[in-house]
Amino acid sequence: MTLRLTNTLSRRCEPFEPLQQGTVSIYCCGVTVYDLCHLGHARSYIVWDVLRRYLLWSGYAVTFVQNFTDIDDKILKRAEEEGSSMAVVSERNIAAFQADMAALHILPPDRMPRATRSLEAIRQLIGELESKGAAYSADGDVYFAVMRQAGYGKLSGRTLEEQQEGASGRTNEAEEARKRHPFDFALWKGAKPGEPSFPSPWGPGRPGWHIECSAMVREELGTTIDIHLGGADLIFPHHENEIAQSEAASGQPLARYWLHNGMVNVGGEKMSKSLGNFTTIRALLESGVSPMTLRLFVLQAHYRKPLDFTGEALAAAATGWKGLDGALGLGERHGAALGWGAGPAAKASGVLKEVRDRFAAAMDDDLNTSAAVAVLFELARPLRALANRLERGDSEADAAREAADLKPRWQLLSELAGVLGLAAEKATEPASEAVDGRAIQERIEARRAAKAARDFATADRIRAGLAAEGIELIDRPGGVTDWVRS
Numbered sequence: 001m002t003l004r005l006t007n008t009l010s011r012r013c014e015p016f017e018p019l020q021q022g023t024v025s026i027y028c029c030g031v032t033v034y035d036l037c038h039l040g041h042a043r044s045y046i047v048w049d050v051l052r053r054y055l056l057w058s059g060y061a062v063t064f065v066q067n068f069t070d071i072d073d074k075i076l077k078r079a080e081e082e083g084s085s086m087a088v089v090s091e092r093n094i095a096a097f098q099a100d101m102a103a104l105h106i107l108p109p110d111r112m113p114r115a116t117r118s119l120e121a122i123r124q125l126i127g128e129l130e131s132k133g134a135a136y137s138a139d140g141d142v143y144f145a146v147m148r149q150a151g152y153g154k155l156s157g158r159t160l161e162e163q164q165e166g167a168s169g170r171t172n173e174a175e176e177a178r179k180r181h182p183f184d185f186a187l188w189k190g191a192k193p194g195e196p197s198f199p200s201p202w203g204p205g206r207p208g209w210h211i212e213c214s215a216m217v218r219e220e221l222g223t224t225i226d227i228h229l230g231g232a233d234l235i236f237p238h239h240e241n242e243i244a245q246s247e248a249a250s251g252q253p254l255a256r257y258w259l260h261n262g263m264v265n266v267g268g269e270k271m272s273k274s275l276g277n278f279t280t281i282r283a284l285l286e287s288g289v290s291p292m293t294l295r296l297f298v299l300q301a302h303y304r305k306p307l308d309f310t311g312e313a314l315a316a317a318a319t320g321w322k323g324l325d326g327a328l329g330l331g332e333r334h335g336a337a338l339g340w341g342a343g344p345a346a347k348a349s350g351v352l353k354e355v356r357d358r359f360a361a362a363m364d365d366d367l368n369t370s371a372a373v374a375v376l377f378e379l380a381r382p383l384r385a386l387a388n389r390l391e392r393g394d395s396e397a398d399a400a401r402e403a404a405d406l407k408p409r410w411q412l413l414s415e416l417a418g419v420l421g422l423a424a425e426k427a428t429e430p431a432s433e434a435v436d437g438r439a440i441q442e443r444i445e446a447r448r449a450a451k452a453a454r455d456f457a458t459a460d461r462i463r464a465g466l467a468a469e470g471i472e473l474i475d476r477p478g479g480v481t482d483w484v485r486s
Helices: 039-057 073-082 086-103 119-131 160-164 173-178 209-221 232-250 281-286 291-299 311-328 330-338 351-364 369-391 396-419 436-452 456-468
Strands: 004-007 012-015 023-028 061-066 135-138 141-144 185-190 205-207 225-231 255-261 264-266 307-309 471-475 481-485
Touching: 004 255, 023 039, 023 209, 039 061, 039 086, 039 225, 039 255, 039 264, 039 281, 039 291, 039 396, 061 209, 073 086, 086 281, 086 481, 119 135, 119 141, 119 185, 119 205, 119 209, 119 232, 141 173, 141 232, 185 209, 185 232, 205 209, 209 225, 209 232, 225 232, 232 255, 281 291, 281 481, 291 311, 291 369, 307 311, 311 330, 311 369, 311 396, 330 369, 330 396, 351 369, 351 396, 369 396, 436 456, 436 471, 436 481, 456 471
Parallel strands: 023 061, 023 225, 225 255, 264 307
Antiparallel strands: 004 012, 135 141, 141 185, 185 205, 471 481
């Protein structure tokens, strides 16, 4: 069976055919680094990590590029709130992002460009658009002329009225007055007094969000790529505008396949800070949820469907992972006693080949990870039964006589689980490390109480003590304090 993917651009599930046989170029829209990553980021980057892993497992040479947006109004606002700088906020959150992704067992991208390091490419692309009449400058700003680009709206399928709703995202009356058409969006924003800025032919300023990705795609991967990834919330205006800019400049398609994952709800409601149901990856893992439980929870739903995050669903995923973990860890914990050795995996044959083929068929069916996970549970069942016996104290020598034919099954389970990024958990860390997060939180609460009592000397001592231990506190609006390891 050939891999088939749902292409947002065509609105069809299509056979995947790369531009060059055997190689795949992928661009994944990254984070705007003004804060810690949340559950929506976890969902998106887990499923795209699985796509990448599956392509690699299928024999493709994959180049995976994911950017950092480190020039943005939200970053500037956060820097103002903290009395710091855009660079300080960005670097801190880039480090936190990388730590969170590593914890979730997500493969590092091959390249991670940053907007601040791609300014020449951005300015060059804007200049090309202006020379072609697809962009115009006005009082230090540069706008893309949407009505000059035939087919604008082809990705989202939005009507003109829908396009006007949020077409530029962050505008004011003065900006609207400078535009030739209300749908036009900023490629370059002239600097306001006191703001950080970068030089350009149009005056000091900074690039717009959409042009950053267009320039980084071209700089890293070329004019046309195989797959462009992102969350469904990026279809309009971000990805629509990327297509318009890039294709106006090159006359070629930006990407052959556009894939978008569904959003995360919490208890049936959209996740948002205003509703009080906003959860960061860091907070979830610090609460004791294992990274593999979170991965399994995400992969039990199809990537294009909404994912409802509830305590019951997470508990069910934890139970399911406990069984898989027992089966996956069997070889590491008891392999030597069972006489399995460390030789190469045997080629699947007979029943196991049929199981392997069903796993591949599920993944080929638009990354049907829920069906693929079901195959893992099927493989794990007799392995888990054996692991349960050994945990109850059964003799490893007696088990070894029965377990010889289970080694190929365990090897196949480990191989297929690896395609989904699932791996046996390591031994539990020492208790002193395990309670570290709780101890830090208790000191944060003590600092909050001291500040409420206007005992600022004590509050400062607590902060300084944590800093000496490599813990940086981040005070948020509304009295919330987060922490990261510095």
